[in-house]
Amino acid sequence: MSKIKEQDILKLLRGEASAKKLKALEEWSSLDEDNASDLELYQTIYDESEHLSSYKRTDAEAEWNQFTNILHNGVNEGDLLSYFDGLATPSQQTKVEEWRSFSKSNKEEFNVFNLIISESAKLSEIKRVDANAEWESFGKMIKGKSTPANLTAVGTAPIVAPIVNKATIKTTPAASTSVKATTVTPPAQPTYQAKEVTMTPSPATTTVAPEEGRGNRIFMWRSLAAAAAFLLIAFIGIKGYQNDWSLFGGGGDDDLYATFATTDMPDQLSLSDGSRVNLNSQTTLTYFKDVEMTDLRDVTIDGQGEFDIASNPKKPFVVKARRSGVGIRVLGTKFKVNGNEEGYLEVIENIEGSVRAYALDDTTNYVIMTAGDRYGFDGVNFVDLNDDVQEEYYGKDYDILYVLDYLMKESNWKVISGSEIEFQSDGIINVDLDKPYEEILEDLRERSNFEYVKRDCEGCYEVRKFVVE
Amino acid sequence: MNKSPFNESNFEEVFKTYFGPLCNYVNSYIKDWESSREIVQGTFMKVWENKDTIQINTSAKSYLYSAVRNRMIDMIRSNKKLDEYKNAANVDEIEENVEHMNSFVVREEILRSMDKLKPKMRKIFSLSKVEGLTYNEIAAYLNISKRAVEDNVAKALKLLKEDLEGNELLFSN
Numbered sequence: 001m002s003k004i005k006e007q008d009i010l011k012l013l014r015g016e017a018s019a020k021k022l023k024a025l026e027e028w029s030s031l032d033e034d035n036a037s038d039l040e041l042y043q044t045i046y047d048e049s050e051h052l053s054s055y056k057r058t059d060a061e062a063e064w065n066q067f068t069n070i071l072h073n074g075v076n077e078g079d080l081l082s083y084f085d086g087l088a089t090p091s092q093q094t095k096v097e098e099w100r101s102f103s104k105s106n107k108e109e110f111n112v113f114n115l116i117i118s119e120s121a122k123l124s125e126i127k128r129v130d131a132n133a134e135w136e137s138f139g140k141m142i143k144g145k146s147t148p149a150n151l152t153a154v155g156t157a158p159i160v161a162p163i164v165n166k167a168t169i170k171t172t173p174a175a176s177t178s179v180k181a182t183t184v185t186p187p188a189q190p191t192y193q194a195k196e197v198t199m200t201p202s203p204a205t206t207t208v209a210p211e212e213g214r215g216n217r218i219f220m221w222r223s224l225a226a227a228a229a230f231l232l233i234a235f236i237g238i239k240g241y242q243n244d245w246s247l248f249g250g251g252g253d254d255d256l257y258a259t260f261a262t263t264d265m266p267d268q269l270s271l272s273d274g275s276r277v278n279l280n281s282q283t284t285l286t287y288f289k290d291v292e293m294t295d296l297r298d299v300t301i302d303g304q305g306e307f308d309i310a311s312n313p314k315k316p317f318v319v320k321a322r323r324s325g326v327g328i329r330v331l332g333t334k335f336k337v338n339g340n341e342e343g344y345l346e347v348i349e350n351i352e353g354s355v356r357a358y359a360l361d362d363t364t365n366y367v368i369m370t371a372g373d374r375y376g377f378d379g380v381n382f383v384d385l386n387d388d389v390q391e392e393y394y395g396k397d398y399d400i401l402y403v404l405d406y407l408m409k410e411s412n413w414k415v416i417s418g419s420e421i422e423f424q425s426d427g428i429i430n431v432d433l434d435k436p437y438e439e440i441l442e443d444l445r446e447r448s449n450f451e452y453v454k455r456d457c458e459g460c461y462e463v464r465k466f467v468v469e
Numbered sequence: 470m471n472k473s474p475f476n477e478s479n480f481e482e483v484f485k486t487y488f489g490p491l492c493n494y495v496n497s498y499i500k501d502w503e504s505s506r507e508i509v510q511g512t513f514m515k516v517w518e519n520k521d522t523i524q525i526n527t528s529a530k531s532y533l534y535s536a537v538r539n540r541m542i543d544m545i546r547s548n549k550k551l552d553e554y555k556n557a558a559n560v561d562e563i564e565e566n567v568e569h570m571n572s573f574v575v576r577e578e579i580l581r582s583m584d585k586l587k588p589k590m591r592k593i594f595s596l597s598k599v600e601g602l603t604y605n606e607i608a609a610y611l612n613i614s615k616r617a618v619e620d621n622v623a624k625a626l627k628l629l630k631e632d633l634e635g636n637e638l639l640f641s642n
Contacts, residue, residue: 077623081626112633112639134510310502368610
């Protein structure tokens with residue numbers, strides 16, 4: 001059988017094939033099913049292609065958006081936002097409420113939005129945990145741990161008396177300080193055979209089984225130590241009162257604050273509130289001695305330091321970098337202050353949480369920094385040192401020629417291009433074309449060098465300038 | 470017979486999912502982060518030791534919360550005389566507030582979703598919904614239009630919703 005070429009098939013489809021070719025093609029298509037279906041496909045393409053000129057293409061994504069918009073009763077995220085912000089107009093309010101009650105899925109969707117908004121307002125109270133570092137720390141703790149003396153739960157208590165005493169945990173490096181996260185798989189099942197226990201969570205009133213052995217001894221020592229500390233404080237307090245020691249009032253800052261200075265080597269310092277500071281060399285930190293004695297946890301740094309602040313919503317932590325006149329106020333977070341050696345630029349890098357950095361001589365001059373932010377302070381202004389990030393508001397880039405063309409068509413030529421328009425032919429603009437054309441015009445004016453003037457008719461405009469840069 | 474929801478293969482995932490929310494939950498009552506960590510770590514230690522023998526008819530999440538809650542209450546009761554948890558909430562308050570703990574899982578998941586947003590959008594959303602700044606304040610502060618702020622917050626809300634709506638942790642017990 002002669003070889004079948006595309007040209008032969010085309011001739012067949014056009015009805016121009018010779019009798020010989022026709023026979024060859026019939027044989028070819030009857031050879032196997034694939035050939036037959038190929039021929040059928042060729043036929044379909046050939047036939048349907050003739051009708052393509054009258055076929056109107058649709059933008060499936062745009063249609064889908066429109067369809068979901070109908071399902072949403074015209075409610076979009078902006079309406080929902082206004083609704084939750086309490087800024088919705090009566091018609092927006094009605095629209096949202098009707099949409100919510102329209103179906104179960106709308107109600108669920110509404111609840112998710114509501115949850116995000118309501119819980120987001122409480123996120124500032126949340127301290128983030130480096131789960132990988134905590135897992136690593138946990139892996140070290142359970143590694144080689146011997147069988148606890150008493151594994152059997154008493155009654156229905158789920159988790160009984162402390163199994164790891166406080167001293168042990170205190171010596172474990174706080175995982176939250178570890179920036180580098182690695183995964184450590186805990187060791188395999190401990191070799192001891194645990195007694196079979198049923199661990200059902202119980203009411204909190206369950207009597208706790210006292211732990212035997214070391215835990216109790218430590219508990220006893222801790223009790224004694226606490227009692228001794230209490231007596232010592234009481235003694236100092238009485239003596240202080242009798243002798244008017246400045247520790248208990250009437251004294252100056254020297255009694256409340258201490259100074260720590262590094263020389264050629266970096267050093268660490270733990271403060272009385274549990275905060276930790278890593279100080280670089282040649283750095284001086286003046287800090288509060290006792291967190292209970294101050295209304296504010298304030299420290300002054302001259303040099304470079306990395307702060308890991310213990311959360312305490314009642315006592316904000318303030319770092320003052322006097323060299324450049326900048327202050328940082330936080331409730332609990334982690335950040336760095338790097339005094340430039342030239343002495344005028346203080347660089348603040350926020351690692352975790354939020355901080356408010358402000359000018360010491362003008363507290364209204366401030367920036368709010370969220371995790372990952374980097375700002376400098378040059379003595380007068382805050383300088384954004386974050387990498388420039390493209391503002392991504394709409395998600396679609398268009399050639400500006402296309403945008404102009406779209407505006408004209410979409411407005412039924414109410415928008416026109418001015419005869420002397422200043423235009424950047426190679427410009428690209430990020431814009432949302434799903435909006436009404438007048439809103440697009442407004443957006444463009446905000447987001448580019450775009451100028452237009454109103455014409456005499458209703459909704460008519462003339463574009464005079466469209467330059468992106 | 471009920472099965473243990475904990476085993477060696479899922480323990481890491483369970484730990485990493487709930488450690489943060491549990492610490493924050495405990496810390497919201499005892500106001501001492503390091504002690505909160507100890508309580509949660511200790512609970513996980515106990516669960517690890519008994520993971521093969523624990524028999525419960527609830528989820529791992531419910532179990533962990535009950536266990537941590539009970540452990541916290543026990544710690545407060547046994548230490549309050551020593552002034553260890555002097556800032557801690559009243560035990561009765563903790564006992565009455567069972568639903569409260571789920572919020573911390575939700576907040577952790579919102580934060581994880583926020584991590585996926587573009588930095589600028591995350592910042593604008595955070596300033597608006599976390600820090601509570603008005604749109605005008607954010608616009609002035611970031612030197613952008615109020616409209617751009619609104620658009621960003623609305624877009625962030627949409628992305629967060631899309632990311633979170635299939636998240637079982639938000640609504641499961």
